[in-house]
Amino acid sequence: MSVNTASLSKVSPATRSALIIGGLFLFWFGFAFVWVFKDAQRIHREKMETRALNLLSGAGEMVLIPGGKMTMGATDGASDEQPLHDVKVRGFWIDKTAVTNEQFARFVAATGYITFAERQPENVEAAAPPERRQPGAFVFTPPDPASVPPGIQPAYWRYVPGASWRHPGGPDSNITGKEKFPVTQVCWDDAVAFARWAGKRLPSEAEREYAARAGAMHLPFVWGRELTPGGRWKANVWQGHFPFENKAEDGFAGLAPVGSFPPNDYGLLDMAGNVWEWCADWYRADYYVKSPHADPPGPESSMDPGEASVPKRVLRGGSFLSSETNGAGYRPGARWKKAPRFASSEIGFRCARSVP
Numbered sequence: 313m314s315v316n317t318a319s320l321s322k323v324s325p326a327t328r329s330a331l332i333i334g335g336l337f338l339f340w341f342g343f344a345f346v347w348v349f350k351d352a353q354r355i356h357r358e359k360m361e362t363r364a365l366n367l368l369s370g371a372g373e374m375v376l377i378p379g380g381k382m383t384m385g386a387t388d389g390a391s392d393e394q395p396l397h398d399v400k401v402r403g404f405w406i407d408k409t410a411v412t413n414e415q416f417a418r419f420v421a422a423t424g425y426i427t428f429a430e431r432q433p434e435n436v437e438a439a440a441p442p443e444r445r446q447p448g449a450f451v452f453t454p455p456d457p458a459s460v461p462p463g464i465q466p467a468y469w470r471y472v473p474g475a476s477w478r479h480p481g482g483p484d485s486n487i488t489g490k491e492k493f494p495v496t497q498v499c500w501d502d503a504v505a506f507a508r509w510a511g512k513r514l515p516s517e518a519e520r521e522y523a524a525r526a527g528a529m530h531l532p533f534v535w536g537r538e539l540t541p542g543g544r545w546k547a548n549v550w551q552g553h554f555p556f557e558n559k560a561e562d563g564f565a566g567l568a569p570v571g572s573f574p575p576n577d578y579g580l581l582d583m584a585g586n587v588w589e590w591c592a593d594w595y596r597a598d599y600y601v602k603s604p605h606a607d608p609p610g611p612e613s614s615m616d617p618g619e620a621s622v623p624k625r626v627l628r629g630g631s632f633l634s635s636e637t638n639g640a641g642y643r644p645g646a647r648w649k650k651a652p653r654f655a656s657s658e659i660g661f662r663c664a665r666s667v668p
């Protein structure tokens with residue numbers, strides 16, 4: 313012992329410094345190695361869980377979205393998209409695509425679930441036309457330009473008795489051969505019922521926007537800076553004078569099968585266009601003024617100043633009917649809202665799941 317102390321005391325100051333630096337380096341290297349190893353283990357475990365979940369549910373492949381921060385909202389749209397505010401989002405899983413007809417059919421076969429469009433409507437107003445007393449839903453019906461006087465906003469939604477997810481365009485339509493198309497004519501309550509069956513939930517509005525932006529926080533579109541880079545459309549939206557002229561320059565006059573356009577940087581498909589997607593949140597036009605900065609869960613109640621008597625839920629993503637002239641709903645900050653029992657031929661959903 314005394315020999316070692318003596319020999320240490322003979323070490324020059326330069327060697328001692330080198331030994332200390334080397335020791336510190338080894339310590340930090342070891343610490344970083346353990347940290348990276350543990351994180352790699354966690355990622356592997358989560359991947360395995362995701363795979364198991366996808367195999368089990370048969371209700372849609374999911375993608376793990378890493379937690380992070382974003383500036384939520386937009387300044388190029390309606391006033392309810394403001395103010396811009398920073399939001400922290402915990403990691404979560406989200407479906408790679410909107411729920412398809414095939415997946416929804418699996419749910420209905422397993423549970424016998426009957427959607428609200430297939431049920432006798434409740435609380436119909438006394439003044440409502442007779443067809444509103446029959447089961448049905450809203451179908452996009454392009455107006456004849458010749459029948460609309462100049463300066464008049466044309467009606468293009470029609471309540472069609474017999475319209476449902478099995479007959480999205482009305483009783484004479486069907487979904488044969490459209491297994492990979494997004495399910496439509498499903499209201500918010502139908503979407504929640506599906507999500508519960510699949511062991512999932514609807515995404516929050518913040519999660520939906522965060523997943524759509526995929527790290528590109530300040531770009532106007534989920535695919536980048538330009539609407540049509542290189543002259544190509546990157547989502548199924550509307551081209552032409554809405555609602556009269558449908559040029560279908562993106563290849564689809566109506567709905568498209570899910571995944572017809574390139575994914576975003578998280579590998580998610582159709583985060584813009586095709587169908588509006590239900591979110592879990594109630595809609596409030598002024599929610600961003602005082603919403604929490606970490607995992608905002610949505611307000612406790614709804615307020616749409618344009619229709620104050622009707623509580624509404626949030627929709628995101630835009631649809632095949634969205635165009636620059638009707639709010640460009642495909643922008644990542646764009647918000648829409650509908651009553652929870654409302655169903656139409658441009659509305660679908662995808663599910664999310666919390667990371668345990």
Ligand SMILES: [Ca+2]
Binds near residue numbers: 560562566
């Ligand atoms: Ca289109």
